[in-house]
Amino acid sequence: MALRHAILAGLLEGEASGYDLAKIFDSSVANFWMATPQQLYRELDRMAGDGLVAARVVRQERRPDKRLFTLTDAGRRALHDFTAAPPRPGAMRDELLVQLQAVDVGDADAVRRSVAERADASRARLARYERLRAVLLNGRDEDEHLARAERIGPYLTLLGGIAYEEANIRWAERVLDVLRRRSSSRT
Secondary structure, eight states: OOHHHHHHHHHOOOOOOOHHHHHHHTTGGGGGGGHHHHHHHHHHHHHTTTTSEEEEOOOTTTTOOEEEOOOOOEEEEEHHHHHOOOOOOOOOOOOHHHHTTTTTSSOOOHHHHHHHHHHHHHHHHHHHHHHHHHHHHHHOHHHHHHHHHHOHHHHHHHHHHHHHHHHHHHHHHHHHHHHHHHHHHOO
């Protein structure tokens, strides 16, 4: 998936500055696509040049002017075409998994700490996702939200992020348990 598709999906929420998009990425899109603010701004410039987004400048007092971006009809068509094509298979590249693969000859204590840190980070993201879930539901139950919300895509991707972090936590706890048992049986 190109970064541009994630940006187009982020702009479905409405007009946004690059800064706003970075916040959108941190709070929702980050559970499936990461980008730095610099990457976002570069891609927004390319997308504006390609006619996928329109930009307008908003003058501000005591602050630099900001550009607000909106989807164009061409951007909506590009997003439609993207959703119509089958996705490419994802590839996992995870340095921690390589370290874990070598744990038998490596620094097992350091690997254990890294796995524990991964679990803690997943718990923190899961808590943030649950807070976002409550905001999206806005007092409704899930069935009501899914039946009546104007857009359900953000909620469905959030569910994917929640499931991903829950799986990370379960995996990390299992790995730590196995490493702990192996360590105690060798002493």
